[in-house]
Amino acid sequence: MEINFLALLLAxxxxxxxxxxxxNPKVFGTIWMKEAHLTEEQVKTGNMAVIFGMAIVYAFFISFILQMLTIHQFGALGMIGGDPTVAKPSYQAFMADYGEAFRTFKHGMLHGFFSGLFFALPVVGTGALFERRSWKYTLIAGGFWVVSCMIMGGIICAMK
Known part of the structure; x- marks a missing residue:
């Protein structure tokens, strides 16, 4: 099973x-700024090239692990130590039968949802607790990652 770097980048x-x-201010932007104790002027002063560049790098890291969580065939690969060239014939038979099973956008979204809900949201929530952020902040920032993980999981799982 090869890593699809294009899928990871798109995700x-x-x-x-x-x-x-x-x-966007018409969605959650205004509430998020208030809960994050930021003004529009403060948001505009950041180095946007660095911010967006690093956001893509971090999202790529997330997409890399999401492929392991959304594509079941990576589990089969892990069972043989990650090297299909040393696998027994049963691995090739399994992959011949199930190599494309559950490789849909919808299935990837399901696993992305669970990853976002049970990993990303608690990470954001724990940080927010120690930073003394509000529950609104936690739901907005954590909700963003739940939705993002869903879409990322869908893209990764569907692109073969």
Whole structure:
């Protein structure tokens, strides 16, 4: 099973699209700024090239692990130590029968949802607790990652 770097890059880039919508002032942007104790002027002063560049890098890291969580065939690969060239014939038979099973956008979204809900949201929520952020902040920032993980998982799982 080869890593599809194009799928990972597209999944990472999808977080920017979700972010442009999610953090738009007409959606959650205004509430998020208030809860994050930021003004529009402060948001505009950042080095946007660095911010968006690093956001893509971090999202790529997330997409890399999401492929392991959304594509079941990576589990089969892990069972043989990750090297299909040393696998027993049963591995090739399994992959011949199930190599494309559950490789849909919808199935990837399901696993992305669970990854976002049970991993990303608690990570954001724990940080928010120690940073003394509000529950609104937690739901907005965590909700962004739940939705982003869903879309990322869908892209990664569907692109063969």
């Amino acid at each position: 990472a880039l999808s977080t920017l699209v979700v972010g442009f919508i999610w953090y």
